[in-house]
Amino acid sequence: MSTMPDETTTLAQAPPPAPPPVHIRVGQGLRRTQNWIQFVKFMAVGGSGYAVNIGVYALVHEAIGIGHLRSATAAFLVAVFNNFWWNRHWTFGARAGHAGFQAARFFAVSTVAFFFALGISQLLVSTTSLPDVISQAISIVVATPLNFIGNKMWSFGSSVPRR
Numbered sequence: 012m013s014t015m016p017d018e019t020t021t022l023a024q025a026p027p028p029a030p031p032p033v034h035i036r037v038g039q040g041l042r043r044t045q046n047w048i049q050f051v052k053f054m055a056v057g058g059s060g061y062a063v064n065i066g067v068y069a070l071v072h073e074a075i076g077i078g079h080l081r082s083a084t085a086a087f088l089v090a091v092f093n094n095f096w097w098n099r100h101w102t103f104g105a106r107a108g109h110a111g112f113q114a115a116r117f118f119a120v121s122t123v124a125f126f127f128a129l130g131i132s133q134l135l136v137s138t139t140s141l142p143d144v145i146s147q148a149i150s151i152v153v154a155t156p157l158n159f160i161g162n163k164m165w166s167f168g169s170s171v172p173r174r
Contacts, residue, residue: 046163049102049103049163050159052101052102053098053102053159053162053163054155056094056097056098056101056102057094057155057158059093059094059097060090060091060093060094060097061090061148061151063086063089063090063093064086064087064089064090064147064151065086065144065147065148066086067082067085067086067089067090068082068083068085068086068144068147069144071085071086072143072144073144079132079136079143079146079147080129080133083125083128083129083132083147086147087121087125091117091118091121091125094117094121095113095114095117095118095121098117098162098166098167099113099117099167102167103162103163103167105167108167113166113167116162116165116166117162117166117167119166120158120161120162120165120166121158121162123157123161124154124155124157124158124161125154127153127154127157128150128151128153128154129150130150131146131149131150131153131154132146132147132149132150135149135150
């Protein structure tokens with residue numbers, strides 16, 4: 012005598028549905044007003060970090076005479092602290108998340124974006140006649156979308172442990 016599996020057994024063994032393809036998720040994300048508000052806030056915080064970054068870069072590179080790669084590194088380290096605090100408290104309103112986990116993830120995303128920007132800066136400095144500070148400024152703008160998406164989805168996303 013053959014028995015048929017009951018509904019609970021069948022449902023429990025069914026694989027979870029596959030997430031929609033990336034282009035669908037991106038399209039859905041682009042239609043959410045809250046994402047655009049966060050992006051505008053992120054850009055405002057980025058503007059303050061940008062000013063800090065360029066200021067520190069100019070001070071270290073121009074006034075002290077340190078090379079452009081080391082100057083960019085020093086500028087990044089100062090600006091990343093500024094940006095973490097403002098993004099955590101204002102842009103993403105993620106105060107309930109564990110600050111240590113958020114900081115580690117924020118630093119990781121920022122480091123990836125930094126090295127991407129550093130590559131752009133090196134390319135511009137070595138292949139164009141643009142001043143070093145202008146090359147640095149352009150490289151930061153180019154890396155901004157990568158930085159926003161990484162921080163929104165991972166650093167301050169729902170997967171970050173709560174306090």
